[in-house]
Amino acid sequence: MKASLSRRLFRTILVIGLINVLVTLVAVDYVYEDVEDTILLRELALERDFLQAAITGPQPQSWQTAVLTATYLPAGASPDALPALFLHRSVPFSAEVQVGERTYLLSIERTATPPGVLYLAQDITLMESRETVLQVGLAAFAIAALALALLLARLGTRRIVAPLQELTRHIARIRPGTPFARLETHYREAELADIADMLNRLLAELDAYVQREKSLVSLASHELRTPVAVISGALDVLEQRDSLGAADRDTVARIRRAADEMRADVEALLKLARRADKDEQLEQVDLAAALKGLVEQQNCGTPAQRSRVHLRTAQPGPVVAADPALVRMLLRNLLQNALRHTRGAVRIDLGAHSLSIADEGEGLPDRVRKRLASPGDRHVPDDGLGLFIVRLICERLGWLLQIRRSDAGGTVLDLLFLPDATRSIQE
Structure with missing residues (x-):
């Protein structure tokens, strides 16, 4: 599953924002702690120097202010007279000490x-409370910054x-079969404008290519129909003369069948070359009758293969709404492909919804x-058109072609009809 570009952009921008917030919080906290330590220690x-x-002499002395408690104890004096804040402290000593609800910086x-020990305790409770307020403010800032x-x-x-x-919607409105609408190039972003311009150039080339293909199809339609009509007309003349023997009449009949097949194939191929039309008129095709006629025609054309084809049809046989020329060409290619590339029997089973x-x-x-x-492969193969045409016709009819088995024991091809496109003859 492909990742969404919008999600990737959203995550990227959000991560950048989170990193900025985190770096800001760490920097503010570091600067505040450094400033606090510098001020207090300074x-x-x-105070100690003062x-x-x-x-004044080798006797104990004490000083007390609103935020400072200091005691001088001469060398050799008993520490019992010290305030409780300084008792049992090693010398030297420097740290923050919590006493009840008050916080002191001891030195x-x-x-x-004169020789001795100078004890200093600075009350930093107010500053610590302000630090708590700052931390709460930073937390509120972090939440606001994240939002x-x-x-x-x-x-x-x-x-x-x-x-x-917007560019995707414009591209989605392009429909094959009609002149391609050009994309708008009013984008403020130069990159998108360049993309739209390049797509417009591609669409112009595709338009020209499609027009050439349509012209070629029309030309091929005229050029292929003309010789078939000439052959049919010549056969009509031969039959009207009534001067042919029995063997010649059989030969003429085979030529006429081949000409009729050629005409039907030309019509079917031209329909495949054109885009499917929603208003295309479909006919009811009896698949059982079509298969029987195809097998009889095959047996008459090649009597040596008469015993190879075994046909079994459902009763009643299915009737499909489709183009008769495409259906006949589909069935003929399937049968001829099986007969041409194998030597054994060919079994055809026609069910209610499958062949x-x-x-x-x-x-x-x-x-x-x-x-x-x-199904998406449109490359024309160089090893035969039979099954390629079969697949194209199946796509045009909306039928499904499957290979059930293909090994040394033979091949089984299944042709599945759409359930809503079939009905029984009795209906």
């Missing part, structure tokens, strides 16, 4: 003059894909089987 260093200069270092990224991804995808969808032709040959070549299994 302030604490300045207090160390304020020490404990030795002094040289905005989602919205921009959807809008951006629609804006990018909309011209492509099976089984031979006793060596099976169809792989290239033929692949060609029959590929």
Whole structure:
């Protein structure tokens, strides 16, 4: 299953937005932490220098402000007099400490003059609370940024894909069989305008090609019908003279049958060359009668093969709404292909909705089987037109051709009719 371009674009734009939000959050948090640490440590260093200069002698001293608690303990003095905040701390010591609901930044270092230990505790509770507010704000920003990224991804995808969808709708309106409508080239995007322009050039060439093909079909129709009409007219003259012997009359009858088949084949091929018309007039074709007539004609034309064909038809036989010329050409090609490429018996079974032709040959070549299994293949084969024409007629009639078996024991071809295109003779 192919991936949707709009989905890929949506995911790409959304991922880019998410990456931008993530990078922004990490950068803001890093900068804030760095600024906070720099300010606090710098302030604490300045306070230590100030207090160390304020020490007057080798006796304990304490200082207290709104956010600073400091104690000097001379060397050798008992630490029991220290505030609980400083008890049992190693020297030196520097870290954030949580005491109840308050947060302190502790710094404990030795002094040289006079010798001792200076204990500092800066209350940073307010700053920590502001950091919590900042984190909540960043979370709200992240949610808003994600929602905005989602919205921009959807809008951006629609804006990018909309011209492509419009171009697709224009292409979908093109219908074979009529002069191809040219695409509009008013797109603001240069790439899409170039695509539409190239497609218009292709459509112009296709129009010219189709017109040449139609002219060729009309010319072939005239050129092929004329010699067939001449042959039929000459046969009429011979029969009117009534000067032929029995053997000659049989020969003339065979020539007339061949001419009639040629005329029917020409008409059928010309119909295949033209596009199917929805208003095409169809006739009721009795498949059982058509097969019987085809087998009798085959037996008369080649008496040596009279015993090879075995026909079995359903009672009552099916009647289909189709073009009689195409149906006769289809059945004749199936039968002649089986007789021409095998030496054994050919069995034809006609059911209510299917026709099976089984031979006793060596099976169809792989290239033929692949060609029959590929309905979209329009390449004209160079190894015979029989089954190629059969497939084209089946596509035109809306019937299904299947290879049930093709091996050393022979080939079985099944022709399946549409259920709603058949009815029994009794109806």
